[in-house]
Amino acid sequence: MDFDEFREFGHASIEFIINYIKNIRERNVLPSVEPHSVVNQLPREIPEQAESWRAVLEDLEHIILPGLTHWQSPYFNAFYPSSTSAGSIIGELLIAGIGVLGFSWICSPACTELEVVVMDWLAKFLKLPEHFLHATEGPGGGVIQGSASEAVLVAVLAAREQVVCRVRASHPELSESDIRGKLVAYSSDQSNSCIEKAGVLAAMPIKLLPAGEDLILRGAALRSAIEQDVTAGLIPVICIATLGTTGTCAYDDVDSLATVCEQYNVWLHVDAAYAGGAFALDECSELRRGLERVDSLNFNLHKFMLVNFDCSAMWLRDANKVVDSFNVDRIYLKHKYEGQTQIPDFRHWQIPLGRRFRALKVWITFRTLGAEGLRAHVRKHIELAKKFEVFVLADARFELVAPRALGLVCFRAKGENEITAQLLQRLMERKKIYMVKAEHRGQLFLRFAVCGMDPKPSDIEFAWTEIGTQLTALLAEQEHLAAVGKAGDVTELTQQFGLQLTNGTNEKSQ
């Protein structure tokens, strides 16, 4: 492709994106496809000769887009937001166009240094403790990881290796495998699946302690678990607290957990993947309580800072603990300044060797929105969720299952779980809005998360109208079934609603 074609393709793609975003409300948020419908529309081999970019954009429009779930739509209310923005989109373009990797300083000095700068910017913006800044004297600093999963895994692995070293030194009579066999970690039963997965990957059990009635993990539960484990000869390694659980956006009690961790020399990591964005707001300062006592922290910029995935900020109070655990080096990676300056070689702060120039999209997004734009975005999510909460409270058929927290409202139809399950099923089939369900103490509920690039009050009204009318229709159908003597027969109800029970093969892994 020559430069003229590149220019044409580039400009056409910018138009493509503008059209897509501008008209995103016109599409159903969920696609009308069955498994394999995209696969079946595409050829089975790479074309032998080059094709025109025009043909590619055509197929993107007519084959790929109809098969997508539209994450940037304001009608996407599932999981948590994964938002992008104009600055971040162009940032990705420039990252790819410049095409550098930044695993060590010499590999591309500006790539490393811009990351140092934007991580300090973000730490100040979020009012994190000073020891997390690169600009301070100590061994702390921030790094961009690919995802919250990776940040948590880095903390878990570094904490594990630190403890193995420490215990080997203090108990030379124990073998390394004896020590590794005694390690144990903790989190809440409300924490994200990536934490349990980190335990599997690290070959270290992570006990999911029962959160309180209010879904919050507190020091008392941790203390009780640690005391029991220490008595049994186990060695506590790390506790992963969550600020903004995936289920209900509950906030673990970092302060009381820190007290226990300090007493038992246990690493305290805070997964603030979602709620971290609210640290920037004075009215949410309570959320930051105890952060000066944690060892590490992660926050996803795509959740609240309009930097598209992948971009997960992680801060370490003492980065040496990670570097010492992960550093394996080769002569071809060494460079003149290695180990001699305060500029980190970020390859030692993460799982992979290679790393993209993600700092560039952060820098562009932050500058083109400004601190006030970023704060306004978080506040807008909160306001829109409040609006949704008012709708729930005003409709006697629904109830909240947890207090609204930031941009998340957890609610259900009163009564049997089956009503809420059927409601979600209807909503999914209509494809107008996309929510996911969760469960707590036997109660099924729906999570309404404010998402999208630019959600508006009218989008909240749209969603609520959809939910309300579908519950009305569902209840009417149930009444009809009851009237003809079939109430409670779920099989009938299922057939009535045309639910499909797919019986595919299970030969391939899911």
Add this chain to the structure above:
Amino acid sequence: MDFDEFREFGHASIEFIINYIKNIRERNVLPSVEPHSVVNQLPREIPEQAESWRAVLEDLEHIILPGLTHWQSPYFNAFYPSSTSAGSIIGELLIAGIGVLGFSWICSPACTELEVVVMDWLAKFLKLPEHFLHATEGPGGGVIQGSASEAVLVAVLAAREQVVCRVRASHPELSESDIRGKLVAYSSDQSNSCIEKAGVLAAMPIKLLPAGEDLILRGAALRSAIEQDVTAGLIPVICIATLGTTGTCAYDDVDSLATVCEQYNVWLHVDAAYAGGAFALDECSELRRGLERVDSLNFNLHKFMLVNFDCSAMWLRDANKVVDSFNVDRIYLKHKYEGQTQIPDFRHWQIPLGRRFRALKVWITFRTLGAEGLRAHVRKHIELAKKFEVFVLADARFELVAPRALGLVCFRAKGENEITAQLLQRLMERKKIYMVKAEHRGQLFLRFAVCGMDPKPSDIEFAWTEIGTQLTALLAEQEHLAAVGKAGDVTELTQQFGLQLTNGTNEKSQ
């Protein structure tokens, strides 16, 4: 930013990239910066108000670009290529603009399905064994990982968990920690640092077995190590072979390794991060020997397929072995089709939960280049390396340290290592070309890797002229020093060349 501004910023950024790439030869490949020079030019906080994108592009040009090492320059001859292309650059733009995540099928069906399609395309293009295709009946298939490091780690962790399960079943008298303490893995002492790191992360020793004189690991060395370990009561888990080592692009003998692995029920993974691209060429078919016997395989698309980092293809003969090891699920991640079709939920095939729509840039790159374009690109790298090899062989002052392999030539100045070290130092200070050094059996050598988006014969001539003239200058200076009676005094020589010995603090982690 409104859509008009977005359009302007987008178009200006396309121009920015075209200018950057078109004129990349005019820049020194290495930047003239000291640590902190970029940091010191940037403000300490996020600007409170939004700034114009014009100011951002200005700073990108005047602050960031001068601080970069230019990976897309044909004068970048370090490590291995990490190439991008017009299709891939626009692909990243579209990925960010569409902004979907694809951790499960329902999350964005086309995101998963396009990955299934392009991974099968690539497997066929590379003539991989049929059992690696999604389209076949068995449990095999391909997945896009972020990096070779992640692919290797996934193989290591999955192999580890498989063995723990198997041994627990066959030896119920052993505790899990007893078993874990006996696990051991193997690779060559020529393998990439990411393999040693995978061992650290997995808490499983990976023994780096001595490669032969020709830098190739063979079955005999593996057999001897395994027999010794099994006798000592250890449990062999996985062998990671390399096709195209980082040092010299040596190819381990997959066939003889497979024979040993099959006998001892050991997982065989092949890291073909670099050489994998050559599987597509009939003239390199020898490289594929034994691949039908391996359990998993990875190949970096940025090394030879012009898809920019991150994009590391991985194939599994039995993906269930990974899925069974990594699957931790939550109700909010479940969906109607889960486990019911042959479409995978790729979140179970990888470390993180979240995943970008990387298949899109692969699809666009492959279509806009065509299979013949991709093959031509690999062949061009080989031809250019041959040209460089001819230069080395024609200059009596230099010698090859290994046969040229694909696009890599390993060479040195004859005589003491110090000459080669000083030569590299001079080249680095002049910043015209960028190579890195490596070492084998006490011999220091330089690696010349053909890289860049569009390297040409004249670029090879440029590099060779630079290398030759700098050796001439170095030898002249040495002769001069010898004449004044200071030959061999390295300290003097160092001062003479103005080498800086930086004595920075080491408080922060490097």
